[in-house]
Amino acid sequence: MIRLQNIEKVYRTDTVETLAIDNITLDIAKGEFLSIMGPSGCGKSTLLNIIGLLDEPSKGSIRIDDQDTSRFSDQQMAKFRNQKLGFIFQSYHLINDLQVLDNVELPLLYRTSSAKERRQLATEALEKVGLSNRLKHFPNQLSGGQRQRVAIARAIVGRPQIILADEPTGNLDSAMGNEIMDILINLNKNDGTTIIMVTHDENMAHKTHRLVRLFDGSQVQ
Numbered sequence: 001m002i003r004l005q006n007i008e009k010v011y012r013t014d015t016v017e018t019l020a021i022d023n024i025t026l027d028i029a030k031g032e033f034l035s036i037m038g039p040s041g042c043g044k045s046t047l048l049n050i051i052g053l054l055d056e057p058s059k060g061s062i063r064i065d066d067q068d069t070s071r072f073s074d075q076q077m078a079k080f081r082n083q084k085l086g087f088i089f090q091s092y093h094l095i096n097d098l099q100v101l102d103n104v105e106l107p108l109l110y111r112t113s114s115a116k117e118r119r120q121l122a123t124e125a126l127e128k129v130g131l132s133n134r135l136k137h138f139p140n141q142l143s144g145g146q147r148q149r150v151a152i153a154r155a156i157v158g159r160p161q162i163i164l165a166d167e168p169t170g171n172l173d174s175a176m177g178n179e180i181m182d183i184l185i186n187l188n189k190n191d192g193t194t195i196i197m198v199t200h201d202e203n204m205a206h207k208t209h210r211l212v213r214l215f216d217g218s219q220v221q
């Protein structure tokens with residue numbers, strides 16, 4: 001489903017060149033739950049952002065669903081991202097001025113769905129993560145685990161085939177982290193969503209199907 005071939009990413013400033021990803025080739029199957037681990041600065045987030053088409057590789061190609069993403073125009077890229085991919089971040093990235101329901105509806109604003117349909121889909125997504133009793137709350141009225149559940153609802157509301165999660169349990173204690181992990185495992189099992197997750201936590205990584213370890217931008221396992 002996702003095929004990365006000879007991916008390289010170099011960040012250049014006036015004085016320094018950093019090789020963040022060094023020749024990574026990786027296939028990720030449909031329905032797979034993959035975790036990426038490695039020490040700080042080894043390129044995990046860079047790789048995830050490249051897979052999520054948020055960042056472009058300096059070299060190499062990415063095929064998703066047999067489409068060569070390097071041939072996409074900016075507009076095609078944005079549409080593809082909006083329809084196929086869902087993102088979850090360590091620090092939730094919710095909009096504090098918007099109620100929970102409005103946060104979750106956001107990705108649907110770029111589609112042609114009606115207001116009623118958007119409300120319905122967002123309510124369903126929040127039910128799925130066990131938050132139907134918090135629709136009118138604002139993010140700062142929720143616990144960390146609840147905020148992350150809102151972020152998951154926002155990631156899944158458009159029914160993406162692929163979820164990219166960058167340390168989704170990184171800010172949570174182990175009980176809340178396990179709850180979030182259970183939600184991700186169920187999404188993967190029941191809906192067949194492909195999930196790629198960066199984590200520092202061996203316990204979380206061992207709950208997934210496959211673990212890829214990076215070191216200095218290269219895959220070592």
Ligand SMILES: Nc1ncnc2c1ncn2[C@@H]1O[C@H](COP(=O)(O)OP(=O)(O)OP(=O)(O)O)[C@@H](O)[C@H]1O
Binds near residue numbers: 018020038040043047
């Ligand atoms: N925008 C940028 N400009 C220059 N260098 C960058 C940029 N983003 C990342 N880097 C460098 O690329 C390397 C990989 O960074 P990345 O954020 O992918 O690591 P990481 O494994 O996710 O780290 P952490 O676990 O600390 O989040 C690091 O050496 C970092 O300093």
